[in-house]
Structures are given as C-alpha cells and as structure tokens.
Amino acid sequence: MPEGAAAPGPLPIVSFLKIPPQGDPYLEGLQCGKCKAVFLGERSTCASCGARDALAPKRLANTGNLYVYTIVHRSFPGVTVPYISAIVDLDGGGTVKGNLVGIEPDPRKIQMGMPVEVVYKIAPTKDREGNEYLSYTFQPRT
C-alpha cells in the first residue's frame, strides 16, 4: 500500500481479530495441541507447557460469560468515561478483554457470570493514514 493511502476496508484493531474476504469477522486464538491452553496473538511456543510448534489456530466463539469487570471513571484525556472494562470467558476456550456495552455502568446492574456476545463494529477513531479499524465489544445476551 503506498504511503498515505488508506486501505480499502477496515483493518483489525488487534492481530487476533480476523476479517475474512467473505463471511463474518471473528476472533482467533492459538491452541496448544499438547496441553490445550489457548492464547491470543502470535507466538511459536506454548507458555503453559513449553511445547514448540504445537500451536494451531482456533476460531473462538462469539458467545461467552462475563468473568469480572471494573467501571473505569478516570482514564487518559480523550477517553470517554465511564465505561465497563470486562474480562470474558468465551465458550469453548479463550479469555478476552474488552468494553462491555448495552448495559448501564452500574455495579447493581452488572452480574458477573452473565451471558454476553461479541459484537464487531468500526472503531470511532482512524489512524494518521486515515485507515478505519474494526473493533469488538461485548453485549449482554438474552
């Protein structure tokens, strides 16, 4: 891509978010064939058992449960607060961090363990070259 030219479609906000040419975006982990541990991001060796070259891509589920959360009231300038920072255990393996939206940032409303789903959406900011980024959030699932 030439300098200064934006990509034709959105770029993934993190390397473990996959955007196939056809079909829906998804999160992809790496699973160790020896100990079954699931990782996010690139790596060649398993941090759990030390196995080399035993990691294979694993498509992660778009459903899971809220493990824990915090409500962030103070962040860097320009970051909209309050928001819910959530840790979600995906069905079938993999734990991911992201914003929980679609529910009030109020501890009386948020239940740890509640079912959530991964929803993909374009991030509100672009990079300096004008590229859009596809991000993800978690939403309550009924």
Place this chain on the structure above:
Amino acid sequence: MSDVYVLGIDMLKFGRFPDQDVPELGAKAALLALDDAGLRVQDMEALYCGNLLQAGAMVGQRILQEIGQTGIPVTNCANACATGATAFREGWTAIKAGIYDLVLVVGVEQMGKAGLLGGGGGGRGIPKEGLLGSQLMPAVFAEAGMEHTRKYGTSFEHFAMVSVKNHHHSTRNPKSMYQMETPLEQVMNAEMIAYPNTKLMCSVNVDGAAAAVLASERKARQLGMGRAVRVAASVLTSDPYTERDLVMPDVNTCTRQAAKKAYEMAGVGPEDLDLVELHDCFATAEILHYENLGLCGDGEAAKLIDERQTWHGGRIPVNVSGGLLSKGHPLGATGVANVYEVCTHLRREAGARQVADAKLGLTHVIGLGSACGIHLLERVS
C-alpha cells in the same frame, strides 16, 4: 551457607522532591543506612541498587559518585514494583554465596507527576485504551479485586476499610507521605477511579529512597549483633502460567508460591508472624494478599478486615507503616522501605506505632508483569 543480617537500615520520609535528583535521594538514604550500621562506604564490598524509571541510567554508580567512588561492583536492578526487593535479594544472594561480607542496598525512585500508574495505547494502529477495556493499573487491580467479589461476595465497603485502616496507621508514622484519618464515608465517597477503587484506595505517587547494609554472620558477630535483624527467608518468584493471565495479570499464584517457599525456608508458618508489610498498591490488592500469604483461609479476607484483625493491636497487624496507600509508593524504594518498617519494629524502635514484642515479620511486594518478592525478618535475641 552464612546467615544474612541487616546491620543498618533507614529511609527518607516519602514526599515530593522536584528539586532533587534520583542519585541525590539514593545517596541520602545510603548515608543514613551506613550511619545506622556505624560503617563507612569504604567498608562496603558491593552495591545493589534498585530503580525502575531510570533503569538505563547507572543510578547505583551515580550514587557512589555522590558518597564515595570506591570502585566496588555495582548492580543496577529493575523489576517493576518488586525492584527494591529484588536489589535487596541480590545483596542477600551474594552474601549467601560467600562472595562478600558487607554489601549496601539502595532502593530509590522519583515519580514526579506520573499520574495513573502504567501505560496504555501506543504501538501501531489506534490507541486501544477505552475501546478494548482498560490496561491502566487502577482497572487491572480493580478487576483482580472483583474476582474476589465474584468468588466470595467481598463488598466495596470491605475493600474501602483497608484504606481506612492504612491511613489510620500512617498517622503514627512520621516517615509516611500522609498522616491523616480517612473515615469510611470519605474513602467511599472519594472520586471513583476504577470501581471499586476510589482515589483514596490507590497508592500515593511519591519520591523516596531507602537503603540497607547487609552482613554475613561472621561479620555481624565481629561488629556486634546488638541491633541486627536476621533475614530468615528471601524469595523471588515470577508468574507461572495461569488460564487468564494474558488479559488478567495473576498476582495471586506467584504470591502463594513465594509465601510457601519463604515459610519453608524459615521453618515457620503464617501463624508465627507478628506483623506484615504487604503490597497494597490498591485497596483491593491487600484483601487478596491476606489469603495469598496465609494470614487467613481462602474466602476469609473480608472477615479479617471486618473484625479488625489486621489493624494495629489486632491478631496480625498489616501495613502499620500506612502502606503504599498512605505512606506512598516510590516503585524502586518500596521493597527496601517495607524491610525498614519491619526491622524498626523488630528493633523495638517504632515509637508510637510499635507492634508489641515483635519477633518475626514479613515483607511482600508485587511487580506487575509479574514478580513477587517476600522477605522474612527475625529479631536476634
């Protein structure tokens, strides 16, 4: 292998010193520790210096440039918030190995206006802070606390009580950054930073330095054991793999493993401790470490704070110095300053905050990323 003794130890009152630089603060603490031991820099055979934010800047050598360039080996250590404890342990290791009889340890940090601890965003692409949750320290330790809430129902109020206690303790510590009472309502109504941690439940950014002189048993006997404190255990762990640690740093497992090793090394158990200085970087963290250090059973931490068992005068006083929440948390100095606190009680020199008949104390720090350092310190009777 030789036992290791603390012969001299001291710290600067934590505060904000924009007109001084890091080597200057470190040098002042080093001279205080040497004076406390009745020794000179010429007696020191090595220097172990802990500093995080200027890790590439030869801080240990610059300290010697201020107090005496004797040509001794200098090792500069950085290990996040376990930096000071790591430097202390490096000194302990060298004496254990029989290489030296007397070493100097310094922990020093200048925080300036560091603001929220830790980074976020950066790298290629767009900033992720606030889009993919929060990587900031208050949020990370809030989430760690919420795991305890999830398991045992620990409440906002329980976490807040930790801050009430530690601020209360600091009113009797002249070297603490703050000496003020913060009643429960004040803690809970303070600005919310990351639920359930309010501003008064976050450690205080301060500048500070602490230093110690360590000696072999042979040297300690030669110089006099009068005020010496025995290092009964020194342990450092890193974080073993756990299921969620890529997105949720695990400060529990490395602490549990370190505590187990430390108790084994000293041949004691948590029931033998008279006081504990643990890593209350956020109020939520202190609750977790009650259980991690075995001060109570799993799920009993809320009861421990509820029943005031960790207050001064309680069954096992925790952070009688005021802790990181009130005394302050100058990263590289913290792990030496908490050894100072325990030694001061073991020497019966803690004045108004003295823990009666203190014979054995534990210090604990966590460097996120992660490292856990634990020292057990014993009065020489």
